[in-house]
Every structure is written in C-alpha cells, then in structure tokens.
Amino acid sequence: MKIKPLPLLAVICMAAAAIGLLALIDPRSQPADFVRPGHMYPIMAKEGGVLRRAGHTEAAIDLARLAGLYPAGVLCEILGESGDRANREELIDLARHHRLEITTIEELIRHRRAREKLVYRQAECQLPTHYGPATCIYYGVKYESQEPFALVFGTPTTVAAPLVRLHSSCLTGDLLNSLRCDCGDQLRMALEMICQEGTGVLIYLPQEGRGIGLAHKIKAYSLQDKGMDTVEANQALGFKADMRDYGVGIQILKDLGLSKVRLLTNNPKKTNAFIYDGFDLEVVDQVPIVAPINEHNARYLATKREKLGHHLPGA
Structure with missing residues (x-):
C-alpha cells in the first residue's frame, strides 16, 4: 500500500492541526482556550486501559504510558487502496514497506496481563x-x-x-x-x-440497564411505556444502545x-x-x-x- 503525496494546502492544515493537538495535551490549557466545535474530537479512555476496555482509545493511552510519556494520543483511520478503512493485512504491509513499528490491541493486552491485573x-x-x-x-x-x-x-x-x-x-x-x-x-x-x-x-x-445504571434504566422504561423500544430509549437518554x-x-x-x-x-x-x-x-x-x-x-x-x-x- 503506497502513501500518496499531499497537496500543499493539506500539509498546511495538518501543521495547524498539530499545533492544536499540542495545545490540547498541554496541562496548562483551559477549556476557554479552545473554540468549539472544531475539527478534532476529544475522547476519554477508561481507567485501566485495554485491561478494562479493549479499544483503540485505551490502547493509545497505554502505549504512551508504557513509553513513559504524557498519557495522550492521536487516533487516525488509515484508508486502503479501495478507499475503505484499511484491514490488518494492509496495515502490516504498509508498516513493512515504510519500516514502521506496528502492534495490536491483543499484544498490548498480553503485555499488560503478564505484569498486572485489575x-x-x-x-x-x-x-x-x-x-x-x-x-x-x-x-x-x-x-x-x-x-x-x-x-x-x-x-x-x-x-x-x-x-x-x-x-x-x-x-x-x-x-x-x-x-x-x-x-x-x-x-x-x-x-x-x-x-x-x-x-x-x-x-x-x-x-445495570446495559451499563447505564438503575435510575436511567427506570427512565428508559418510562420512555418505553410511551412507545420507544429498549434501544431507542437508551439513545434518547444520551447513551449507546449497550454500554x-x-x-x-x-x-x-x-x-x-x-x-x-x-x-x-x-x-x-x-x-x-x-x-x-x-x-x-x-x-x-x-x-x-x-x-x-x-x-x-x-x-x-x-x-x-x-x-x-x-x-x-x-x-
């Protein structure tokens, strides 16, 4: 899988994004320092990392911590030749071609489980x-x-x-x-x-309540009494269908x-x-x-x- 050259405007936008990212992870930054909504979407990892939730967010934070760095990371989807999200084989091929290090969530879990548990x-x-x-x-x-x-x-x-x-x-x-x-x-x-x-x-x-808690589950029941199904009720309360x-x-x-x-x-x-x-x-x-x-x-x-x-x- 080849990396296509970027136009100058895209490079400038990426440079600006990098400045914003550095500001986001600066401990001295305050919420008022940023204009919202923006082009970056902050997300929070669960405490415990991949041993608590085997997700990309937790994996990024775990990698930073294991390297002794500030616990923050940037997630970016890589597209394959078809324009869809690259699969594992394409990513391994990309890493090999450009001599990049690559790891998996499975390997992170295995590494941490050998040393700790929750x-x-x-x-x-x-x-x-x-x-x-x-x-x-x-x-x-x-x-x-x-x-x-x-x-x-x-x-x-x-x-x-x-x-x-x-x-x-x-x-x-x-x-x-x-x-x-x-x-x-x-x-x-x-x-x-x-x-x-x-x-x-x-x-x-x-x-309780697929992870939303008892109080919210009772609220979801009330919404179901008004015609929603169990998925619609959870989503109406601001939750995913299953937490x-x-x-x-x-x-x-x-x-x-x-x-x-x-x-x-x-x-x-x-x-x-x-x-x-x-x-x-x-x-x-x-x-x-x-x-x-x-x-x-x-x-x-x-x-x-x-x-x-x-x-x-x-x-």
Missing part, C-alpha cells in the same frame, strides 16, 4: 443455594467502585471447558421478577444448567484458573469480547439460553434480536 479477591465463603453448594468470591476492581462476584460450583478447573455465565445485574428482573425482560429467567436458567453439569461459574457484573463491557468478567475467569469455557449467552458481543488473544481465554462453544416469551417482554426480545444481533428465535 481484579482482586476481597472475601470468599461457602454458600449453600437452591441449586447446590457454591463458593462465593467477592472481587474488587481497580479504578471502579462497583464490585462483582463469582459463584463457583464444583471444581471447574478439572473440566476441559466448563459452563460459564457472565450475567449483568438487573435488579428489576433478578430480584423483583419483572416480566419486562428476560434477565431473571436467564439468571435462574444459567444456575440450573451449571448445576446440572455439576460444575461451572456464574460471574455477576454490576452493569457494557466484559473485560472484568474475563479477568475474573482467568483469576479462577480457566483457559477454555462454554459460554451461556445469546449475545454475540459477549462472545466477541473473548477474541482478544491477550486474555488467553477461549470460548469453545456458545450455549444458547432462551427464556420464555410473554406479552410484556415480546417486543424487548424482538429488539434484542433485530437491533442488537442476539441469537433468539423469531416470533
């Missing part, structure tokens, strides 16, 4: 449940106030690929048995399926000594979270967990299937 055990106990005896392990997470826990049934490390469920908290569904969603049913079904096998893990992640991420859950599974799992989910985003080789944790099977449909959750489930890509049966 989760740590705070407490654990034996917990008898209706589904069978379990070990409850309560975790803390660096850079976060919310605390997930793991329910471990049997000895999952003795199984080649135990059943695992990463379950995002849903107070209304899990505790109050709301019929508006399938969360409570999925929680109970997952526990039953794990215990039928005699061993497995359920990770309970504090990600969750699963890096913490994957780290907990690694802390428990697992390397291969069968994942109880209908959500491809959850399965895709495991593709980053740096976590060294493989999903060998995606096991469906389909809850009953009722008149209150039928539209919700249809939206998950049609707009979020969940693997659910049609009406």
Whole structure:
C-alpha cells in the first residue's frame, strides 16, 4: 500500500492541526482556550486501559504510558487502496514497506496481563443455594467502585471447558421478577444448567440497564411505556444502545484458573469480547439460553434480536 503525496494546502492544515493537538495535551490549557466545535474530537479512555476496555482509545493511552510519556494520543483511520478503512493485512504491509513499528490491541493486552491485573479477591465463603453448594468470591476492581462476584460450583478447573455465565445485574428482573425482560429467567436458567453439569461459574457484573445504571434504566422504561423500544430509549437518554463491557468478567475467569469455557449467552458481543488473544481465554462453544416469551417482554426480545444481533428465535 503506497502513501500518496499531499497537496500543499493539506500539509498546511495538518501543521495547524498539530499545533492544536499540542495545545490540547498541554496541562496548562483551559477549556476557554479552545473554540468549539472544531475539527478534532476529544475522547476519554477508561481507567485501566485495554485491561478494562479493549479499544483503540485505551490502547493509545497505554502505549504512551508504557513509553513513559504524557498519557495522550492521536487516533487516525488509515484508508486502503479501495478507499475503505484499511484491514490488518494492509496495515502490516504498509508498516513493512515504510519500516514502521506496528502492534495490536491483543499484544498490548498480553503485555499488560503478564505484569498486572485489575481484579482482586476481597472475601470468599461457602454458600449453600437452591441449586447446590457454591463458593462465593467477592472481587474488587481497580479504578471502579462497583464490585462483582463469582459463584463457583464444583471444581471447574478439572473440566476441559466448563459452563460459564457472565450475567449483568438487573435488579428489576433478578430480584423483583419483572416480566419486562428476560434477565431473571436467564439468571435462574444459567444456575440450573451449571448445576446440572455439576460444575461451572456464574460471574455477576454490576452493569445495570446495559451499563447505564438503575435510575436511567427506570427512565428508559418510562420512555418505553410511551412507545420507544429498549434501544431507542437508551439513545434518547444520551447513551449507546449497550454500554457494557466484559473485560472484568474475563479477568475474573482467568483469576479462577480457566483457559477454555462454554459460554451461556445469546449475545454475540459477549462472545466477541473473548477474541482478544491477550486474555488467553477461549470460548469453545456458545450455549444458547432462551427464556420464555410473554406479552410484556415480546417486543424487548424482538429488539434484542433485530437491533442488537442476539441469537433468539423469531416470533
């Protein structure tokens, strides 16, 4: 892939942009120093970097920190010969041709995981449940106030690929048995399926309302009562359709000594979270967990299937 020469005007614009970028990362700069909107779009990386969220923003900050530099970076899409975003092979070819260094998010994750992790055990106990005896392990997470826990049934490390469920908290569904969603049913079904096998893990992640929090979830319910679907309601409140991420859950599974799992989910985003080789944790099977449909959750489930890509049966 070749780099095309730029016209003089483009070079001048890039030089001006570089001056603006240097001003943006200057600790002495104040918001009033800049005119908005502009041609650059500041974005914030999550604390914890690629171990918290495997994204380009976090990768840029991690690279700067690892190099001992100020934690800031510039993201730029590179286009291929077709005019579309360059794929990995094109980028590797470009780097080789121009003798540039290149790395991947997977490699960053692998590098950081060898030296650090975000989760740590705070407490654990034996917990008898209706589904069978379990070990409850309560975790803390660096850079976060919310605390997930793991329910471990049997000895999952003795199984080649135990059943695992990463379950995002849903107070209304899990505790109050709301019929508006399938969360409570999925929680109970997952526990039953794990215990039928005699061993497995359920990770309970504090990600209420697909990560928007309980108060905003209730507001989203109100908007749904007025005709919006679950995706439209979240977006109307200023959020993405799904704000969750699963890096913490994957780290907990690694802390428990697992390397291969069968994942109880209908959500491809959850399965895709495991593709980053740096976590060294493989999903060998995606096991469906389909809850009953009722008149209150039928539209919700249809939206998950049609707009979020969940693997659910049609009406």
